[in-house]
Amino acid sequence: MTSAGNNVEGLSGDEPIPGFGFNPPTAPVSGLEITDLRTLHDRMRQGGLERVHRVAFHTLTLITEGSGEHTVDFVTYPCRPGTLLWIRPGQVQRFGRLGTMNGTHLLFTPAFPPHFTSADRLINEWYGPTCWQLATGRDHAVLSTLVGQIRAEFTRRDGAVSQEILQLQLVTLLLQIDRLPRHGKRDDPHAGxxxxxxxxxxxxRSYADTRRAEDYGHRLGYTVKTLTRACLAATGQTVKQVIDARVTLEAQRLLSHTDEPVAAIAGRLGFSEATNFGKFFTRHTGAAPGDFRRIHQGPQ
Incomplete structure (x- = not known):
């Protein structure tokens, strides 16, 4: 997130949650930037990184000094040296006050990594793990080294920066991250x-258009039973439960981070009647939309 904008490429043109576009001030390649978290914070001070926002690209942050926190989709992660954060396109986030916290901040578009590698699957995992607390052991050393190699290539002063090398270095980094344990994370897409x-x-692509498992089965060429089997293996939930959970998350985001009327949010999510949306939301969260908004909506 390198420049502020009303819209984020890849998100809806009438996106109600503020976004930041990928537009580095200077970059030797297209689609990737690596900088310091503190540098980015200073550069974007007027844009308000501490306000709720979302982006259409990936960010990887490895905290190297100090402490702070970062909130992503209603979960606040404490940050300290060794914390690794992976924020994916579309996730709603807010930087806590940085204080003394700093670290290496890597930004890349979904199109930057080569798509002939197994890392392509990771790029599409918008729902993957967000935070790891790395011990000062092998994992931390390996990831620190890989991040350092990307930075060294990105900042070459001889004019010989290679996009291909950066792409392959990034793939290596992503595959190493994929090896990290998913502590407390039930969702394991590999199983599905x-x-x-x-x-x-x-x-x-379609959660705002349809919530019918049959529609997804028809579009993908699978039976609902086959989709349910895959979802149960990956998440322990049926296909209908996974669909409803995605719609519920977006509803929570919009209720908490925008002032749009409940009826407008219902329309965005494909409900023909606000009352039907209210029943759906209450069934899945235990709170009516208005009550949820009052509890969770803070200063923007």
């Missing part, structure tokens, strides 16, 4: 195989 991966991509 290609079927689950394809379903989640289609779900991200």
């Amino acid at each position: 195989g290609e079927i689950y991966t394809r379903f989640r991509i289609e779900l991200e």
Whole structure:
């Protein structure tokens, strides 16, 4: 997130949650930037990184000094040296007050990594893990080294920066991150195989258009039973539960981070009647939309 904007490329043109576009002031390649978190914070001070926002690209942050916190989709992660954060396109986030916190901040568009590698699956995992607390052992050393190699290539002063080298270095970094344990994370997309991966991509495209499992099965060429089997393997939930959870998350984001009327939010999410949306939301969260908004909506 390198420049402020009303819209974020890849998100809806009438996106109600503020976004930041990918537009580095200077970069030797297209689609990637690496900088310090503190430098980015100073550069974007007027844009308000401490306000709620979302982006259409990936960010990886490895905290190297100090402490602070970062909130992503209603979960606040304490940050300290060794904390690794991966924020994916569309997630809603807010930087806490940085204080003494600093670290290496890597930004890349979904199109930057080469798509002939297994890392392509990771780029599409918008729902993957967000935070790891790395011990000062092998994992931390390996990731620190890889991040350092990307920075060294990105900042070459001889004019010989190679986009191909950066792409392959990034793929290596992503595959190493994929090896990290998913502590406390039930969602394991590997268990659902290609079927689950394809379903989640289609779900991200279509959750505001349809909540019917049959529609997803028809679009992907699978039976509902096959989709449910893949979802159960990956998440422990049926396909309908996964669909409803995605719609519920977006509803929570919009209720908490915008002032749009409940009826307008219902329309955005494909509900023909606000009352039907209210019943759906209450069933899945235990709170009416208005009550949820009053509890969770803070200063923007």
